[in-house]
Amino acid sequence: MITVDPTKYALFLDLDGTLLDIQVTPRDVEIPDGLIATLRQLIEKFGGAVAIVTGRRIDDADRLLSPLQLVTAGVHGIEIRLTPGGPISSIEPTFPISLLGKIMSFSSNMVGIEIEPKGAAVSVHYRNAPEQRDKLERELISLLLGRGQSLELSHGRMVFEILPKAYSKGHALAALANTPSFLHRKPIMIGDDAPDVPALKMAEELGGIGLKVAGEHFGLAEAHFAGPREVRRWLGQLNASTSIDPLQLETKPPTGV
Numbered sequence: 001m002i003t004v005d006p007t008k009y010a011l012f013l014d015l016d017g018t019l020l021d022i023q024v025t026p027r028d029v030e031i032p033d034g035l036i037a038t039l040r041q042l043i044e045k046f047g048g049a050v051a052i053v054t055g056r057r058i059d060d061a062d063r064l065l066s067p068l069q070l071v072t073a074g075v076h077g078i079e080i081r082l083t084p085g086g087p088i089s090s091i092e093p094t095f096p097i098s099l100l101g102k103i104m105s106f107s108s109n110m111v112g113i114e115i116e117p118k119g120a121a122v123s124v125h126y127r128n129a130p131e132q133r134d135k136l137e138r139e140l141i142s143l144l145l146g147r148g149q150s151l152e153l154s155h156g157r158m159v160f161e162i163l164p165k166a167y168s169k170g171h172a173l174a175a176l177a178n179t180p181s182f183l184h185r186k187p188i189m190i191g192d193d194a195p196d197v198p199a200l201k202m203a204e205e206l207g208g209i210g211l212k213v214a215g216e217h218f219g220l221a222e223a224h225f226a227g228p229r230e231v232r233r234w235l236g237q238l239n240a241s242t243s244i245d246p247l248q249l250e251t252k253p254p255t256g257v
């Protein structure tokens, strides 16, 4: 059994599917009662060592978590804010406009597909048209072929993302873990989706723990949490207790992410 000493651990939290229940589109998500208060308490308890690691843009995460402006990695690490309320830095260049135009052009003929430009990346949501998944994937792969090695296609929950290759939530977690509030603490990363896997692994490489949330990516059998509600409940318990067994881990060792 492990206990989480809030002076020795840092929390890295994905948003959608981890803290927040998945909705039909990213715009539809709602902030559950008590989540902002829970995060505020965690920040205090963990000495500021609480970060959001999300595929959303940081401005969008801020809108959801208002009035909080946490240490955040957005767009899978393409955007980063190293201090609460501090400046957001973003890599350049932005997404190739010609490629964005081509994606918009072919998807305009496909009902239910939603394109979300995110600076240096683009998300293509198909939750409203899951039957289009394979066709969409073929189109995106063919558009990326011949563009060199700079961009890659990543699969999320009912979304394809086209990102610069050098960036991932794992790199983002490592960068944040190296800032003053997080230094010398063991990372606990909680995530639900394929883009979270590099961050779950990085947390373990840095001596911490990767905790999986069940959903469309991780099955119940391999997950540590059944869903976002269980994550929120556990975070609430962390606030209420001086030390806590992360999820009765004696029956589910935090290995083999």
Ligand SMILES: [Mg+2]
Pocket: 014, 015, 016, 017, 018, 191, 192, 193
């Ligand atoms: Mg997620």
